[in-house]
Amino acid sequence: MTYCVAMRLDAGLVFLSDSRTNAGVDHVGTFRKMSVFEVPGDRMMVLLTAGNLAISQSVRQLLTDYKNKAGRSLWTASSMYEAAQILGEAIRTVHERDSAALDKFGISFNASMIFGGQIKGERCRLFQIYSAGNFIESQDESVYLQIGEAKYGKPIIDRVVSLDTSLDEAAKCALISMDSTLRSNISVGLPLDLLVYEADKLAVTRFVTIDEKNQYFRMIRDTWGEQLKRVFDGIADPVWDAAPEIVGNVLRNTNMRSKPVRVPLPEDMSGGILPVALQALAQDGTGGLQQ
Numbered sequence: 001m002t003y004c005v006a007m008r009l010d011a012g013l014v015f016l017s018d019s020r021t022n023a024g025v026d027h028v029g030t031f032r033k034m035s036v037f038e039v040p041g042d043r044m045m046v047l048l049t050a051g052n053l054a055i056s057q058s059v060r061q062l063l064t065d066y067k068n069k070a071g072r073s074l075w076t077a078s079s080m081y082e083a084a085q086i087l088g089e090a091i092r093t094v095h096e097r098d099s100a101a102l103d104k105f106g107i108s109f110n111a112s113m114i115f116g117g118q119i120k121g122e123r124c125r126l127f128q129i130y131s132a133g134n135f136i137e138s139q140d141e142s143v144y145l146q147i148g149e150a151k152y153g154k155p156i157i158d159r160v161v162s163l164d165t166s167l168d169e170a171a172k173c174a175l176i177s178m179d180s181t182l183r184s185n186i187s188v189g190l191p192l193d194l195l196v197y198e199a200d201k202l203a204v205t206r207f208v209t210i211d212e213k214n215q216y217f218r219m220i221r222d223t224w225g226e227q228l229k230r231v232f233d234g235i236a237d238p239v240w241d242a243a244p245e246i247v248g249n250v251l252r253n254t255n256m257r258s259k260p261v262r263v264p265l266p267e268d269m270s271g272g273i274l275p276v277a278l279q280a281l282a283q284d285g286t287g288g289l290q291q
Contacts, residue, residue: 001187002033002148004048005157005174006114008126008138011167012199013116015046016174018148018182020189021053034193035060037074037117040203045074045083045117046195050148051110051131055094059111062090080117080125081137087115088133095131112147117197124199152184153177167196172220175210179221192217 004017021029031053037045047063049056067073068086077083091111099109109131116126116138126138128145138145144157153176160173171194181188196206210217238251252258 001185002050003146003150003153003178003181003185003188004033004050004114004148005144005146005150005153005177006046006048006116006126007144007157007161007165007170007174008116008124009143009161009165009167009170010163010199011165012201012205013046013118013124013126013195013197014167014170014174015048015114015116015193015195015197016171016178017048017193018178018188019191019193020187030189030191032193034195036195036204037063038204039075041120042202043075043117043119044197044202044204045080045115045119046197047087048114048147050112052107055098055109055111056113058094058098059087059090059113062093063087066090066093077119079122080119080127083117083119084115084127084129084135084137087113087129088135091129091131091133095133114145114147118199118202120202124197149181149185149188152181156180167198171196175217175220176224179217179224 002018002020004015006016007014015034017033019030019032021031033049033056035047035049037043037047047060049060063074063086065073066086066089068082068089072078072082072086074083074086077086091113095109102109111131113129114126115129115135116124118124126145127135128138128147129135140163143163144161146154146157156177157173161170165173175192175194178188178192182190190211192210194208194210195204198205208214212218236249239247239249240252241254242250243255244250244253
């Protein structure tokens, strides 16, 4: 599996991917899942991939020289939307070539991708591409996209990132999101690729590959857990069976009539559990009960 996340902000774009592909007991695979398509001064595009590695590698290879019916490729597309269409067509081309053979071996055609960047003359744009080659675009109401093991790292992004978030803050949030995923899922692993793109630069501006020795990521891994524990300790414990007007943080007050849904006893235990238990102890002779 994998975890990839990308963010589209007023200030630019942030992309982060892990490199784990297998996580068996004695077989751990590492392949980089971020690819950059760049013509400095004209366009800068980034592709993140998840799913079947053979499929995503085939699509990436095909993209290097694939052209649509109008004769345009990723290198000559007039807009990011057209570039996303070209990517979708490349996925469908691989599907037409390989899906029947994969089906014979019980392998589904599974690939999901995040594609984003900027072409001269338009704003930064970000897309999520599906196995069928169709796609959605990130909007102002949803400034980030995830693929792979997304659930562990989602909550922190939801609480922190918005359109006006700075690139450095977004990069920090993405790394915290990744750390949460690494701690909870063995199928995601180091090293990481982090690319931060400043809007209108039309070239890669900041990039780093992060391993277990990276100073900043080690600081995040140590500090984030400590800060979470500190915040957790600072939240009051619940108070039971008190009057809210007298005591704060009341979870259940004295006027509430909360009861659990209790499952009725079987008919052969209608005499109650205690008599049955006593009979069992008496027959066993080791219960220590005195007659």
